[in-house]
Amino acid sequence: MQPLGQAGFSWHLRLTAVRAWLAGLTGWRGPAVLGGLGVMAALALPPLYLLPLLLPAFTGLLWALEDGSSAGNAFSAGWWFGFGFSAAGLSWIGSAFFVDAQQYGWMAPFAIAGMAVGMALFPASAAALSRLVFDRRPLSGTGRVLIFAALWTMTEWVRGWVLTGFPWNLIGTVWTASDAMIQMAAVTGVYGLSLLTVAVASVPAGLATPDQKTNSGWFPLVLAFAILGVVWAGGQARLAGASEKTVPGVQLRLVQPSIPQALKWKPDLRLGHVQKQLEMSRASSRGAPTPTHIIWAETAVPFVLSRAPGLIRALAGAAPPGGLIITGAPRATPPGVNPERVWNSLQAIDSKGRIRATYDKFHLVPFGEYIPLRGLLPSGLFQKLTAGRQDFSSGPGLRTLELPGLPPVSPLICYEVIFPGQVVDRKNRPQWILNLTNDAWFGRTAGPYQHFAAARLRAVEEGLPLVRVANTGISGVIDGYGRIVGQLELGQVGVLDSPLPAALAVRTPFSRYGNRITAVILILSMGMGFLLASHKGDVR
Numbered sequence: 001m002q003p004l005g006q007a008g009f010s011w012h013l014r015l016t017a018v019r020a021w022l023a024g025l026t027g028w029r030g031p032a033v034l035g036g037l038g039v040m041a042a043l044a045l046p047p048l049y050l051l052p053l054l055l056p057a058f059t060g061l062l063w064a065l066e067d068g069s070s071a072g073n074a075f076s077a078g079w080w081f082g083f084g085f086s087a088a089g090l091s092w093i094g095s096a097f098f099v100d101a102q103q104y105g106w107m108a109p110f111a112i113a114g115m116a117v118g119m120a121l122f123p124a125s126a127a128a129l130s131r132l133v134f135d136r137r138p139l140s141g142t143g144r145v146l147i148f149a150a151l152w153t154m155t156e157w158v159r160g161w162v163l164t165g166f167p168w169n170l171i172g173t174v175w176t177a178s179d180a181m182i183q184m185a186a187v188t189g190v191y192g193l194s195l196l197t198v199a200v201a202s203v204p205a206g207l208a209t210p211d212q213k214t215n216s217g218w219f220p221l222v223l224a225f226a227i228l229g230v231v232w233a234g235g236q237a238r239l240a241g242a243s244e245k246t247v248p249g250v251q252l253r254l255v256q257p258s259i260p261q262a263l264k265w266k267p268d269l270r271l272g273h274v275q276k277q278l279e280m281s282r283a284s285s286r287g288a289p290t291p292t293h294i295i296w297a298e299t300a301v302p303f304v305l306s307r308a309p310g311l312i313r314a315l316a317g318a319a320p321p322g323g324l325i326i327t328g329a330p331r332a333t334p335p336g337v338n339p340e341r342v343w344n345s346l347q348a349i350d351s352k353g354r355i356r357a358t359y360d361k362f363h364l365v366p367f368g369e370y371i372p373l374r375g376l377l378p379s380g381l382f383q384k385l386t387a388g389r390q391d392f393s394s395g396p397g398l399r400t401l402e403l404p405g406l407p408p409v410s411p412l413i414c415y416e417v418i419f420p421g422q423v424v425d426r427k428n429r430p431q432w433i434l435n436l437t438n439d440a441w442f443g444r445t446a447g448p449y450q451h452f453a454a455a456r457l458r459a460v461e462e463g464l465p466l467v468r469v470a471n472t473g474i475s476g477v478i479d480g481y482g483r484i485v486g487q488l489e490l491g492q493v494g495v496l497d498s499p500l501p502a503a504l505a506v507r508t509p510f511s512r513y514g515n516r517i518t519a520v521i522l523i524l525s526m527g528m529g530f531l532l533a534s535h536k537g538d539v540r
Contacts, residue, residue, distance in 0.1 A: 015208035022060060023067040030064075031080040037061055038084025038123075045089055045169055047449035049177040057081075058201035062148055063208070065127040066134065078127025082120030089169045090115050092447030099261045099441060119166075122155040141206030142220045143532030149199035150525035153191050157518055160419060164366065167418055169450060171197050176453040180235030181228075182482050185460040186508040189420050191518040195525060196231065200224040242481050246499035247407055247431075253291035254496040255280050255300070256488045258472045261440040270302045274311065280495050281318040281325065288497045292320050292405055297471040298328035298344070298413055298438040305329050305347060305355070316353035323405055324348045324356065328413065328436045331360065341393040344369060346411050346436055348403055357403055360395025361413040400428040407431035407503070410464075414438065417468075418454040421514035424462055429511075431503045433458065433466040440472040448474050448490050456482045462511045463504035480504040 025033060041057035043050040061081045065074035093115060094108035130148045133139075139147065152171075160167035172193025175181040184193055203224045257277050263269055281294045305312055319325040331345040343360040350356050361369075369392040400408045410430040412423060417435045424430055435455055439448040452474040459466040460482035469475050476487030479501035486498045510517055 012207060015204070019063045019067070019208040022063055031076075034061070034064060034077055034080035035084030035087075038081040038086075039088040041081075041171070042085045042088035042169075044171075044174045045446070045450060046173065046176060046453045047446055049174065051174055051177065054171075054174070054197065054201040055204055058198055059204045061123075061127070062144070062202045062205040065131050065148075066144070066205070068131065071128045071131045071135070074131035075124045075128035079120045079124035081127075082123030083116045085123065086119035086169075087112060087116040089446070089450075090119070092442045092445035092450075095443040095445055095447070096441040119159070122159045123152065126152040126155045137530065139529060140532045142203070143529040145199055145202045145205065145220070146525050146529035146532070148202055149195050150522050150529065152198045153195040153518075153525075154522055156194055157191055157515065157522075164363070165419060167420065168415070168454070170194050170420075173450070173453050173457065176456055176482075178232065178235070179481070179483055180232050180239060182457060182460050183235035183238045184231050185457050185482075186238075186463060186510060188517055188521055189461050189510045189515065190457045191420065191515070192521055195521060196227070199525075200228060239481060239483075242479075242483075243502065243505070245502040247502050249292065250406060250500045251289045251292045252467060252477070252496075252498050252500055253281065253294045254467065254469045254475045254477070254488065254498070255294060255296050256470065256473055256475045256492060256494055256496070257297075257300075258491055258493045259440065260472075261438070264299075264438075264440065264471075265302055274301055274303075274314070278314060278318050283495060285497055289499075290320065291497060292323040293403075294318065294320065294323070294325045295434070295436070295467065295469045296325070296327035297469045297475075298436040299330060300327045300436075300471065301329035303329065304332045305349075306331070306334070312349060312353050312355075315349050316351055319349060319351040321351050324350055324403060326403075326434070326436075328438070331358065340390070342390055343395060344392050344413055345395075346413060346434075348401070350404065357401045359399055359401060359411040359413070361392070361416065362395035362397050363416045363419070364392055364394055365415065398422070398425040400425045400430045407500075409434050411436070415451070417458055417466075418451070420458070420461060421510070421518075423458050424464070424511075426514075431464065432500060433462065433464050435466060435468045436470075437468065438471040439474075444491060448472070452476065456484070461508065463506075463508040464511075465501035465503060467500070477501065 022033065037057045037060045040053040044054050061077065064077040068074045068077060091112055094112050097104040097108040097111060129151045133147050134144060156167065156170050170190050172190040174197060175193050203221050206220055255277050257273065257280060259273050264273065277296055277300060285291065303311055315325050326346065326348045329345060329347055331343040333341045346359040347355050348357040398410065400410055402408055408430045410424045410433045412433060412435045414437045417423060423433060437451065439451060442448055448470065452468065455466055455468050456478055459478045459480055463480045465480050466478045473488050473490040473492055475496060477485040477498040479485055480503055485501060486496050488494055488496050
């Protein structure tokens with residue numbers, strides 16, 4: 001190798017000084033800086049997309065877990081990083097507690113902190129496992145980066161299913177800033193994007209090797225950004241040949257009334273909310289084709305339809321002839337049936353007032369739609385945030401609905417759309433995905449943007465168009481490449497008339513093999529990391 005040039009040597013000295021400063025922090029300063037690095041990483045998520053901040057964030061974390069004296073110290077470093085990342089990235093959950101501020105507002109800071117405490121365990125585990133591997137086998141800087149990136153991604157995958165799962169703000173989501181970059185998800189899923197993101201963002205750690213005397217540290221950095229360029233170019237090439245086909249004879253109308261959550265369930269206002277949406281559904285198309293199917297958001301009808309025949313007739317009157325009005329509404333067992341059960345449901349009603357299909361949400365939100373372990377908790381200690389005191393019941397699982405005039409569809413309600421590889425029935429594959437949600441709980445925060453970004457990634461992974469209808473936004477039509485065909489902005493009152501994009505003619509690899517691909521890329525990354533074992537490149 002050639003000696004470092006003057007500029008390269010200067011950079012080496014500066015980065016080594018920063019690394020030494022980070023390692024020398026004592027008391028509260030270390031956790032504060034690591035938490036700040038986590039916050040920096042969160043700022044790369046939607047809606048800000050400050051991607052350059054990922055470089056100092058993950059480089060600093062890798063230095064911290066390398067320079068610690070034990071796996072326990074690495075766990076602590078990862079935990080503080082994860083706490084900052086989750087507290088910043090999930091701060092929007094506090095808004096839900098201010099919908100009824102008098103009763104629940106005091107809980108907001110505890111909810112945010114509690115969520116961050118739990119979510120931080122996953123980065124902490126990745127950091128501790130990485131340190132254990134480093135201690136057992138010396139690795140080059142690049143080898144360490146690959147091991148760390150693989151273990152981070154593995155803990156993201158675990159987060160997607162443990163304790164019912166919460167794969168929100170997977171770090172690969174940052175690439176929804178670019179249509180081209182997210183095309184990789186068609187092959188690897190979002191977890192492949194996460195691995196790539198952490199690996200590239202951590203590579204600069206190798207530039208501050210304490211005994212570095214050559215310019216070898218720069219080659220991995222150049223290679224990492226070259227790989228990003230290849231992924232972008234591949235995505236551009238895929239989009240250049242992308243189909244623009246739509247489903248013949250289908251014209252959707254998405255209705256976004258933007259009803260504040262604090263008003264949504266008030267007894268004296270509920271009928272007015274329905275009437276507003278009926279009027280929006282009947283509004284002129286203004287030169288666009290007449291809608292064949294009208295879609296409302298999650299619980300857009302705040303009544304049990306089976307107990308309101310007059311309301312069903314009103315909805316039928318707004319349904320296009322031969323088409324449907326598809327809406328979210330609670331569903332309940334008939335009066336007198338025990339035990340009484342309630343579901344968060346989607347129902348499709350035709351112009352003759354017949355309910356043609358029903359879907360019940362199966363992935364319920366803890367403390368939002370049900371109280372976990374309610375039978376073991378003191379009576380009245382916890383109450384769910386949604387209307388009514390009774391817990392929602394869980395539906396049977398993923399389904400493919402056959403609806404008049406539409407291709408087969410996979411319905412999803414609320415955050416059911418955030419689970420990679422778990423959004424369609426693989427035994428009865430649909431031709432599109434319909435996501436009804438109500439993000440009014442989260443106001444004008446980052447939450448709705450992050451939710452929308454997750455939906456776009458599911459469309460790319462499955463190669464299926466996705467239609468998302470939200471009470472307050474963001475509603476939109478997304479094609480099978482993750483491109484936004486049309487959308488209604490957060491807080492906007494209006495309707496979106498759009499054709500339904502056609503499903504991709506050829507299934508994506510991820511749609512065929514799902515998270516088995518995740519396992520393969522993790523094994524390959526770990527293997528490559530071990531192959532780069534080298535005492536000479538050891539970073540301590």
